[in-house]
Every structure is written in C-alpha cells, then in structure tokens.
Amino acid sequence: MSKQQTEKRRLFSFDKSFSTNVIFSQPDKYKLLEKVSYNSNNLINIGSNLSYSPLGFSKESLSINIRSFDRILHFDKKEKTITVEAGLTLIEFLNFTLKHNLWIPQLPGYPTITIGGAVAANVHGKSCGKHGTIRKSIKSILLFHKTHGWLNLSKEENEEIFDLTIGGIGLTGTIVSVTFELMEIKSSKFTTEKKEVNSIEESKKFILDESKDASYTYTWNRADNLINFGKGFVYKNYLDKNPSDFHGFKEVKRKFRPFIFPMWNKFSINVVNFLYSKLNKLSKSEKNENFLNVIFPFYGNENYFNFFGKKGFIESQLLISEEKFESFIEEFKSLFKQFEPTITLFSLKNMNGKQKFLRFEDNKICITFDYVNNKENLLFMSKIDSLYDKYDIIPSVIKDSRLSKETIKKSYNEELISFKEKLCKFDGKRIYQSEISNRLEI
C-alpha cells in the first residue's frame, strides 16, 4: 500500500470472535493524516490491533493506523518527561527510556502494543495494585480531530477532552503524541518469589497483603474442575536493588497464528495445569527473571492463544470489591457446578484507581478468566453477567468482546451516560466509531 492511499483488509479481533473487511490507511505524514481524515465520513483509530475486542475497526469506518508515527519527539532527563509519537511500540519506548534508568510502570502484557492503543485503552500492568493504570503517567496528549483540528490536551488545556481521551477507546480523535512523566528504575532485572496456595481466599489475602510492599503481586489459579478450583500459586516480583546495565531489547518477530484444530479442551487444560503445578512445586521458590519475561509474559508464549484455534477465546476481566469477593466466588462456583465451563486461565491481582467513564479502573480486585469460545461457555458467561449488578462488578470492555449494551449500561451506569453525553457534546456527528462503540451504542 502506498502510504497515502487506502486499501481493503480483513481484520480480526484478537480473541477471533469477530472479523470484517475494512478500509485501512496508514498515513506517514501529519498532512496525510489530515487528508485521509477529511476524506471519510466515519473514522476509527487502530494501533497494533492487539485488543481482544474489535475496538480499532468497523465495517463502516476508515481505520487510521499511525504506526508510521514512531519518533521520540522530546526527552528531558532532569524533569523526567518524554514526548513520543503514538505509533511507537512499548518495546521501542522502553529501549529508549531504560537506557536512562527511566520508564513508566503501567505496561500491558505484550511489547508490540502501541502507545496510542495503550492510552486509548487506559491499560494496566501487573503492578496495578500499586501503580494503577497508564492514566497516572500521562502529562499531555496531542490529538487530531477531523472537525476540531489539532488540540493540546492536559489538565491545564482542554481538560474535559483530555479526560475523555484516556480510556476513550479511540472515539475522541487520533492521539498523535503523548507526553509521559517517567519514573526511575534502577535495574531492569527482577527477582520472583512464589508460594503455593490451596484456595482462592488464600490467593485473595495474599494479593491484598503483599501488594503493599511488592509492586508486582498476582496469582495463577486453577479452574479446570471444582475440586481444583482456586488452587495454585501466588507470585511477587521485585526489581533488583543493585543497578544493572541495560543493553537494549532485541525485538523478535513472533506470530499469533491460530492452529487449525483447537488444542484447549477440558482434558488438555487439566493435564497442562497438573504439569505446571508439579513443575512449580519442584522449582525453587525464588529465582532471577529477566525484564521481558516479567513485564510481557505472553511474549514467546503466543501458542497459549494459538491453541484456541480459529474460533478463539473470550476473556472476562472483572473488578470487584474486597467485601463482595467471597460471595461472588461462591455463586460463581455454584454456577460452575451446573454448567461446567472450560476455563484456561484464572488469575487475581489488586488494582488501584478511581472508576470514571468507560475506564477499567478502581480500588478493587481484578479477576481474569479466559474461556474457550463455545456455546456452553457463552451460556455460563451470560449467567455470570447477570451477577454484575448484585456484586457491583465492572467488566472490561477492552477485553470482553461479547458484552451487551444492557450489561454495560447496568454496570457502568452514570459513568457511561456521562461519557456519551460529553463525547456527543464534543463531536455532535460522532465521527469516530468502532464495531464495539456501534454495538454498545456509544
């Protein structure tokens, strides 16, 4: 594709639940970004298209990809700030900042995610119990909007649009560059400690107690059957106190390519969980780990996703309060007994922040489940959806592509209404639209 032109492409959501033909454009100059934006009625932004839900495309919208905008525009070591273009990937970003012993700690689990995608999804990393979401590191944004033109966004300038854009799933315009406040990082090496747990209650206690002193605290729990439900391991990662030299990460191209035949089923999950538990029991409770393994756990483990096959998977990520956690889990287990869902991943971490608009952020516990995408599991998940109201649960729009507008309306409530109202006030024509924004009628 010549960079100023558009082309047709078939795009899939990362979870493979949705695909469609779209018109795609990758401008490489700001003037071309303006031109392609002016030439289409409906637009949506797309980064590396690594969102589980179809957030960066729609049949009716031109998908604008700004991956060509990948420069570091300004760096102030003394002030610890950096301005980068939004097409830069996380690994490219870290290759620059870590050389100066600086970084942002709110990094989602894959290195080729773009800065623009990370900001628009208000991503979090494993240390969200301590560092919250990426919102906490953003100082300002340069946005291009088809009718409003170029806008500087920060707490001082266009504050409302700044707030709408972070976690605004690309609906406020194109994020062209972002200025971050950086944090010091002495070493890029980690020590990982692990401990076996026998129940989900034990895991919960661990993440709540330990995230006070260790930044990275999370769990791996079994959900392959009711007997094993909640058994597993809890982990803490510490950054080494001794300074280490950083030599840059080599980016190895890895592919997400689903297997023709799905490999995950009740039997294989049970076997893999059993072997993983055995290996964990036999290995040392403390070990040194490199930065990429800790921060980007799926890098090099892409087959975990490929094993779901062409029908893919559904991830459900939920925020729930400490107080309501146990009762919800009891009800979850009782439905589990009835429906016997096929779950490949079950994990907990602590989250801190304040819920607003569509942002997946709060002072709550974050529960993650990955399900094989089949009829039985979808039925089970719909039963779980009906519990959100009772337990004040917030589901993630970024992760769960299946969520209905009714579920989102009920769980996000006033915040969804406020997001929609402010967005429509800013952009009466609602130019930027994705498959998900259309489905949710945002």
Ligand SMILES: Cc1cc2nc3c(=O)[nH]c(=O)nc-3n(C[C@H](O)[C@H](O)[C@H](O)COP(=O)(O)OP(=O)(O)OC[C@H]3O[C@@H](n4cnc5c(N)ncnc54)[C@H](O)[C@@H]3O)c2cc1C
């Ligand atoms: C293996 C894996 C692990 C992950 N781990 C985590 C995790 O730990 N924590 C977490 O929070 N998320 C995680 N994610 C989800 C991921 O961080 C988000 O979905 C992220 O938005 C993907 O970025 P992207 O560059 O692929 O953007 P896309 O998926 O292409 O787009 C995502 C959203 O951002 C918008 N967008 C993209 N670029 C721009 C731009 N320049 N201007 C305006 N809007 C834009 C799009 O419109 C869309 O709404 C993970 C994803 C994968 C595949």
